[in-house]
Amino acid sequence: MASRDTSDFSNTLAGLSLSDPARRALLKAAAASAATFAAGALFAAQGAQTQSSGKTLRIGFQKYGNFVVLKARGTLEKRLAAQGTSVQWLEFPAGPQLLEGLNAGAVDIGTVGETPPIFAQAAGVDFVYIGNEPPAPNGEAIVVPHDSPIRSVADLRGKKVGLNRGSNVHFLLVKALQHAGLSYADITPVFLTPADARAAFVQNSIDAWVIWDPYLAAIERQANARVITNGEGLVRNTQYYLAARKFADAQPQLLRELLAELEQVDRWSRDHILAVAGQLSPLVGLDAPTLELALNRASYGVQPIDAAMLDYQQQIADTFTELKLIPKKLVVADAKWRAV
Template identity: 85%
Template sequence: MASRITSITSTAPGSMDLRRRTLLKTAAAGAAAFAASTLLPSQRAHAQTNGTVLRIGFQKYGNFVVLKAQGTLEKRLAAQGATVQWLEFPAGPQLLEGLNAGAVDVGTVGETPPIFAQAAGVDFAYIGNEPPAPKGEAIVVQHDSPIRSVADLRGKKVGLNRGSNVHYLLVKALQHAGLSYSDIQPVFLTPADARAAFVQNSIDAWVIWDPYLAAAERQANARVLTTGEGLVRNTQYYVAAKKFADRQPQLLHTLLAELDQVDQWSRTHIPDVASQLSPLVGLDAPTLELALNRASYGVQPIDAATLAYQQQIADTFAELKLIPKKLVVADAKWHTA
């Protein structure tokens, strides 16, 4: 699924034309097929007949991984007659495509993927968020690169995952340095491909988030030009398929409560979390500790200020023609008792 879906995130910048919409539908169908293929026959039958299967889309790093390892959510949901299915995605844009395909009920993404998803017509709701973590993403260059500031990126190739949380960081950092988005050459790559391009000097700079950022600093001798501090919030959101959120609010409330408990434990047990994540993520514990120490912790309800911030991102991307139309972000707010 990854290769099929990431082809969308590697297209040139511009409006979301008919071709992109067609690709999105194709990727969505692929995601649905992949999700179905990962289930055993008994699981597929259960998923088709039982409306209380909570399908969670997660990425390899983060509190969902810790929650999955601890198994506490399964125990709480069993009391409500529900089961859990976990589906891994390489990044937020792909996860939201899985949600659009009907393969996922809920997941966690950065601040930018929901904007692209809403523009593409994905029917989802914001159900919660983590506090801002602006130090958890950055623009990096090779240690010996002649590029000393963001202003030096004019005309340079900058790698990033299209539609990911760092897309907005790049736009704001360029604006702050007196450059426009058209002054650089964006190269849309998944994190794994971008790391390879970065190490091989095929790109001049890389815009990336933790733990890939921490790994680049410790293992690839990367130098930080700027983090998101003072530029963006780098907020992590919990999103759900709108129909599922309306139909199963109690399951989502239980999920958010369990995530908050994991967060509160993780905040004071960073070495333990790093050790737990290390074999799952494939990074050493010290690298993960670096990332975890600049993460944020604690699940919060979506408030007016958060929606206003998301609206700023949507308006910015509409002005740059990165999305085809203006959005009303508040249309995706979860209205629950």
């Protein structure tokens, strides 16, 4: 995945001037992509040293979400201590990088949006879907500067649109363009991490940004960004829990314990938005009101993977196959957890 990202960076750079801040941001992101690829070797070495035998559950998480709440509350550690199992938390900047860690053997389980698993399965990562949160379509959007002449998705023709390649918003962009009568070829995608995309956005080096919460809430509140569309009626924006297949086959009861604890944290979080915002604020580096906005758009309640969710993921996979963004047709159901 990292090598294809670097190629996409090169293609995008060709369309930017030498002085363009977006070019400098892309060069930085390309370097980060290469670093991520190199980090795979480190992950593999770590994985070889700490391969889980049921005594340690290694969880990949991102800086926002219910895994952060679960980690802060410490309830999973207490639940698993009785079984002689400890918990190791590994932070990643986004879903694609987290799945690199899982592929390298450094992570047993992680949580990502709906698109990263598609790119990961296409790259041969051996994982299974073990659960999901309900859809949260309002938690991601396409935004433009408040004074931009762009009023709708149709106005994006010929524009530079920033996004994290292979993230959940990649599918939102494709569906929004289709709904507006545009094709993916009608815009210039600029692949940037959220931090670099925000910098390019506020410097007007990109015309629009496709982003998810809490980055979405932050740019709305801090820079008065204007939403031209969100996922409502276009995509589900589902959060998935994935596990390395070998680990899931070997430790099904441990994963059930984790999902049960997540369900309890979800129920608590749904009824205590203000408390969760206050708890996350120092960990995420965002003020509580911004997090409240994001949390009120989130979904709560762990669900088992069913046929409808697999069919939805298959739609995403087929879409990216048609766009030649993944090299072959996938059978998403091959990644279903078949625990008894």
